[in-house]
Amino acid sequence: MIRSRLRKTPVPGTRDSYTGIDFNLGYHIRHYRLELDYKVAPNHLRAVATLSLDNYQELKQLTLDLASHLRVTEVSARGIGAVEVTVARFRHANAKLRITFDDPIPVDQEFELTIRYSGNPRPVRSTWGTIGWEELSNGSLVASQPCGAHSWFPCDDTPDEKATYEFLITADSPYTVVANGALDSKSVKGSRTTWRYHTNHPMASYLATVQVGQYKLIELDGSKTPIHAYVPPAVIPGFRNDFADQGAMLELYSKLYGPYPFASYTVVVTEDELEIPLEAQGLSIFGANHAKGDKDWERLIAHELSHQWFGNSLGLAQWDDIWLNEGFACYSEWLWFEHSTGKTAAESAREHYDVLASKPQDLLLAAPGAKDMFDDRVYKRGALTVHALRVLLGDEAFFAMVRSYVAAGRHSVVEPIDLLREARRAAEAAGVAVDKLDALWDAWLKKTALPEFPQ
Ligand SMILES: [Zn+2]
Known part of the structure; x- marks a missing residue:
C-alpha cells in the first residue's frame, strides 16, 4: 500500500488513505487571496480566488480540490518573472479542477492562478459526516477538519501544505464576518461591508475559516x-x-x-x-x-x-498522526484542571485509563485509520501516552522537552519522530534509560493492547 507518508515523493495516482482525496502533485501553493461576496439569506457566494504557486515538477496541467456544487466560470494564469503561463482549458468534475496550460511550465517557476466561481456553498460528505461551509439559521460557519476546505474555495486540501492567506469578505452590514488572522480594515459601501483579514502564519487549508453572524x-x-x-x-x-x-x-x-x-x-x-x-x-x-x-x-x-499549539502551529504531515493533536489537547484539559482545581493529571489519567480498559483494544494509536480517526480512544490513549512520557522523564525534563518540541515545529508540520527525538534527548539528559523510552513508545503507539498504567 502506498501511504501518504510518501507524499513528498510525487507518485501520480495516489490518494490520501484517510480523506480519499487524490493528491495534487507538482506544486506548492504559497498564498491564497480569497475575495468572497456572500449573501446570507440565499446562502450565495460569488468569489475570486487568487493563488500564488511554485512548481517542483514541469507542469502541463495541475489539479486543485473544489467541490462540484460550486461553478467555475473563469480560470486565468500569470507567470511571475520571465515565465509565461497561459491557460488552455479547465475542467471541473468530481471535486477536482483540472487546469491545462498552453505550454508546459518549466520546473521551479512562480505563477498565479485566478479562479472565478460562484454557487451555494454547503458541506461536503465525508467518512466523518458533513464538513466545510455550513449554513446557520442566521449566518454561516466553516468547520473543515479534516478535508472540507474545498467546500468553499479551490485549494490543495491536505494538512501538510501550509500557506499564508488574505480574505476580503463582503456581506450585508448587520452581519459580522470573522476570518483567520488580523482584521486589517472594514469598509462600508451602501448596505454592505467588506472585511479584510490576513495571516502571515502558514496555515493548512482545513484550518481556514469564515464565520458570519450577528455578533x-x-x-x-x-x-x-x-x-x-x-x-x-x-x-x-x-x-x-x-x-x-x-x-x-x-x-x-x-x-x-x-x-x-x-x-x-x-x-x-x-x-x-x-x-x-x-x-x-x-x-x-x-x-x-x-x-x-x-x-x-x-x-x-x-x-x-x-x-x-498542537494542531495549528504544529501541523500534521499526515492524518495517521492525529494523536499528536488530540493527545496533547486532551492532556491540556487535565493540566488545566491540575492548575485550577488541584485534581492532578495523574488522577484524570487514572479515570480515563479505567474507561479505556473496559473498551475494545483493537486500535493502533500510530495509525488508527479513517474510521477511528476521531474515536475517543485516540484522544484518551494519546493523552495517556503524553502522561506516560511525563511520568518517565519527570516534570522538569518533560515540560522542557515539550517546549523544545513545540519551538522546533513552530508554524510547520511535525511527525511522531520529532517528538520521540526530543524525548530521547530529554531522557539522556535526565539520566533515564533510552531503551525504557523506546519500550514505552512501542507499547502505547504500536501495539493495540493497553499497557500498564504509568506511575
Ligand atoms: Zn481536539
Whole structure:
C-alpha cells in the first residue's frame, strides 16, 4: 500500500488513505487571496480566488480540490518573472479542477492562478459526516477538519501544505464576518461591508475559516495576548461566566508550552447549538449550548485553545498522526484542571485509563485509520501516552522537552519522530534509560493492547 507518508515523493495516482482525496502533485501553493461576496439569506457566494504557486515538477496541467456544487466560470494564469503561463482549458468534475496550460511550465517557476466561481456553498460528505461551509439559521460557519476546505474555495486540501492567506469578505452590514488572522480594515459601501483579514502564519487549508453572524465583540482579559470574542447578544451573560478563565488558560499554556503562536486568539459563539466545538487557526467556534453559564464545557474551552499549539502551529504531515493533536489537547484539559482545581493529571489519567480498559483494544494509536480517526480512544490513549512520557522523564525534563518540541515545529508540520527525538534527548539528559523510552513508545503507539498504567 502506498501511504501518504510518501507524499513528498510525487507518485501520480495516489490518494490520501484517510480523506480519499487524490493528491495534487507538482506544486506548492504559497498564498491564497480569497475575495468572497456572500449573501446570507440565499446562502450565495460569488468569489475570486487568487493563488500564488511554485512548481517542483514541469507542469502541463495541475489539479486543485473544489467541490462540484460550486461553478467555475473563469480560470486565468500569470507567470511571475520571465515565465509565461497561459491557460488552455479547465475542467471541473468530481471535486477536482483540472487546469491545462498552453505550454508546459518549466520546473521551479512562480505563477498565479485566478479562479472565478460562484454557487451555494454547503458541506461536503465525508467518512466523518458533513464538513466545510455550513449554513446557520442566521449566518454561516466553516468547520473543515479534516478535508472540507474545498467546500468553499479551490485549494490543495491536505494538512501538510501550509500557506499564508488574505480574505476580503463582503456581506450585508448587520452581519459580522470573522476570518483567520488580523482584521486589517472594514469598509462600508451602501448596505454592505467588506472585511479584510490576513495571516502571515502558514496555515493548512482545513484550518481556514469564515464565520458570519450577528455578533457583538467582547474583549476578554486575563492574558497578555489579546482575546476577542464574537457572541450573540442573548448569549453574553452565560458566555461571560463560562469563558471567565480563558485568559488564565492562555497564560498557563504559554508558560508550559512556550509563547502563544499567533498574534491573538478569537472565540466565536454561534446562535445555533453545535454538537461539538470546532477548531480553526487562531480561533475556536462554540455553539450557544456551550455558553449557557453553567461551566459545563470548561474542559473543551481549554482543549480548543491548546490546539493553537498542537494542531495549528504544529501541523500534521499526515492524518495517521492525529494523536499528536488530540493527545496533547486532551492532556491540556487535565493540566488545566491540575492548575485550577488541584485534581492532578495523574488522577484524570487514572479515570480515563479505567474507561479505556473496559473498551475494545483493537486500535493502533500510530495509525488508527479513517474510521477511528476521531474515536475517543485516540484522544484518551494519546493523552495517556503524553502522561506516560511525563511520568518517565519527570516534570522538569518533560515540560522542557515539550517546549523544545513545540519551538522546533513552530508554524510547520511535525511527525511522531520529532517528538520521540526530543524525548530521547530529554531522557539522556535526565539520566533515564533510552531503551525504557523506546519500550514505552512501542507499547502505547504500536501495539493495540493497553499497557500498564504509568506511575
Ligand atoms: Zn481536539
